Amino acid sequence: QLQLQESGPGLVKPSETLPLTCTVSGGSIRSSTYYWGWIRQPPGRGLEWIGTIYYSGSTYYNPSLKSRVTISVDTSKNQFSLKLTSVTAADTAMYYCARHIYSNIYYAWFDPWGQGTLVTVSS
Amino acid sequence: EIVMTQSPATLSVSPGERATLSCRASQSVSSNLAWYQQKPGQAPRLLIYGASTRATGIPARFSGSGSGTEFTLTISSLQSEDFAVYYCQQYHNWLTFGGGTKVEIK
Numbered sequence: 550q551l552q553l554q555e556s557g558p559g560l561v562k563p564s565e566t567l568p569l570t571c572t573v574s575g576g577s578i579r580s581s582t583y584y585w586g587w588i589r590q591p592p593g594r595g596l597e598w599i600g601t602i603y604y605s606g607s608t609y610y611n612p613s614l615k616s617r618v619t620i621s622v623d624t625s626k627n628q629f630s631l632k633l634t635s636v637t638a639a640d641t642a643m644y645y646c647a648r649h650i651y652s653n654i655y656y657a658w659f660d661p662w663g664q665g666t667l668v669t670v671s672s
Numbered sequence: 673e674i675v676m677t678q679s680p681a682t683l684s685v686s687p688g689e690r691a692t693l694s695c696r697a698s699q700s701v702s703s704n705l706a707w708y709q710q711k712p713g714q715a716p717r718l719l720i721y722g723a724s725t726r727a728t729g730i731p732a733r734f735s736g737s738g739s740g741t742e743f744t745l746t747i748s749s750l751q752s753e754d755f756a757v758y759y760c761q762q763y764h765n766w767l768t769f770g771g772g773t774k775v776e777i778k
Contacts, residue, residue, distance in 0.1 A: 596716065596759055596769040611766070613673075645715055652721075657763040658706035660727060662715035 551576040553646050553663035560669050561640075567633040567668055571646030578627045579604045585629045586649035586659060587620065589642040597642075601649045601656055602629055609656060636670045643667050674698050674762050676770035684778040691747040693773045695760035700740045704764035707736055707745045710772075711756045719758075720745065750775070 557569035571585070578585060587599040600610040602620045610618050614633070622629040633640060644666055647659035675698040685691045695705070703723040708716035718727040720736035723743060733748040747754055755777055760770040 595771045596761070598767040598769070647715075650721075655704055655763050656767065657704065658718055658721045658761065659708075659716075660718035660721075662717070665715050 551648060551661060553648065553661065555644060555646050555663045555666040557644075557666060557668065559667060560671060561636055562672050563637055563670055564635055567631070567636050567640060567670070569631045569644055569646075569666065569668070571629050571631075571663060573627045573629075573648075578622065578629065579624050582651070584609075584649040584651055584656060585622070586647050586656075587631045588645045588647060588659065588662075589640075590645070590665075591639075591642040599631065599633075599644075638670050641668065641670045674701060674765050674768050676760055676762055676768055678758075678760060678770035678773045680773060681771070682774045682776060684776050685750050686778045687752060688749050689778075691750055691754075691775055693745040693747075693758055693775070695738075695743040695745070695770050697741045697743075697762055697764075699765075701762040701764035703739045704762055705736075705738070705743050706761045706763065707734075708759045708761065709754075709756045710759065716759060747775070 552574045554572045561567045584601050586601040590596050600620045602608050617634045619632045645662050647662040650657045677696045679694045705723045707720040710716040724736045735746045737744050757772045757774045759772045
């Protein structure tokens with residue numbers, strides 16, 4: 550059964566870079582069928598897609614965050630990572646990683662999701 | 673950006689009753705729509721994709737319908753474990769989520 554687990558600092562200072570890693574277990578990140586994504590959810594609010602990566606390193610970012618986001622992959626560790634630069638309090642959120650299904654030319658739905666990790670931006 | 677609007681924001685339903693949740697897209701997304709369930713303190717769980725296809729392991733009481741700009745998630749007979757927040761997500765043009773509908777016990 551595929552499982553994903555986020556890890557990273559729970560607290561990041563304003564203007565600094567938020568680094569998170571997602572470790573995939575129970576399956577290979579090198580699958581030709583799947584992509585891998587990051588989604589976030591500010592406290593008490595809805596969901597926002599951040600970006601997606603393929604094991605080859607190809608990326609696909611939310612245009613609203615693109616200037617601050619880098620997603621990378623380490624196939625040797627079965628991990629992919631997120632870096633979000635110049636963070637502010639508005640970036641405080643639960644951050645989820647998930648398998649991103651590609652279907653009929655669309656980067657489509659997410660399944661399954663990791664349990665999430667809460668990141669607070671505060672000095 | 674395609675804006676997804678869910679209604680109502682909160683739906684109060686008694687166990688065993690039917691729940692109907694709506695999701696509207698600001699422009700056509702064809703059938704490129706998914707539904708998720710999120711319980712407190714948990715990650716979202718995929719329920720429906722392709723507007724009407726149930727994900728693996730999802731009970732038959734969950735059904736999705738619609739295409740274009742109007743979509744519906746129906747829970748035919750609410751069980752205690754179904755009280756949660758439900759989100760729709762379009763993947764026709766980039767990816768955006770609705771604001772969610774909370775299904776609470778009446």
